[in-house]
Amino acid sequence: MKKDVIQLETSLTIEDALDALRQHTVSNYFKLKTESLVGTVSKNKILLYRGILFHSNSFLPVFEGKFEEANGKVVLNGKWKLHWFVKISSVIFLFITCILIANSKFSNSNILFLILVCFAIWFIYKIGIKMGNKDKDWILYQLKSILKAS
Known part of the structure; x- marks a missing residue:
């Protein structure tokens, strides 16, 4: 089983599980109090x-x-994803950088700089993913306690 795939079994019915999740979920980030x-x-x-x-x-x-x-x-099946905006902006940035690298008007030092920028963005991406692991654990803990799941 892939580590990004989650399966939580609960003794609640689907309707009760949905209600329990709704009671513990805020629909909008701007409504957060805690x-x-x-x-x-x-x-x-x-x-x-x-x-x-x-x-x-x-x-x-x-x-x-x-x-x-x-x-x-009743089983909650799910997986972890990144926000669609992060995926799209990363692809656009790398696409533009590849086009700039392919442009022959750049000198070797400029191409090297663009390649280093790509590696820096990749490194930031990996650190951001790593920092999100605590969030995965927190969400999983919340889901288990709300659904009384195993």
Whole structure:
């Protein structure tokens, strides 16, 4: 099983589990009063991330999942993702950098600088992902305690 795939079994019904999650989830970051789960909870899709007042990290992991019934048990199946804006902006930045590198008007030192910038962005990306691991643990703990899951 991949480490980014989550499966939580609960003794609650799907409707009760959805209600419990809704009660513990803030729908908008700007409504935060304390650290809490932020996102949307519906029968078709659950999107959650950790909301912390006055703190932001573009690389926050987002939990995307859905409740399903399997063998008479309710299971929350999900996986970790990055926000779509982070993915798109990273691809655009690297695409533009590749175009600039391919442009023959640049001197070797400019090309070297652009390559170093790419590595710096990759390094920041990796550090951001690593910093998000605490958020994954926090979200997982919250989900387990809300759903009384195993």
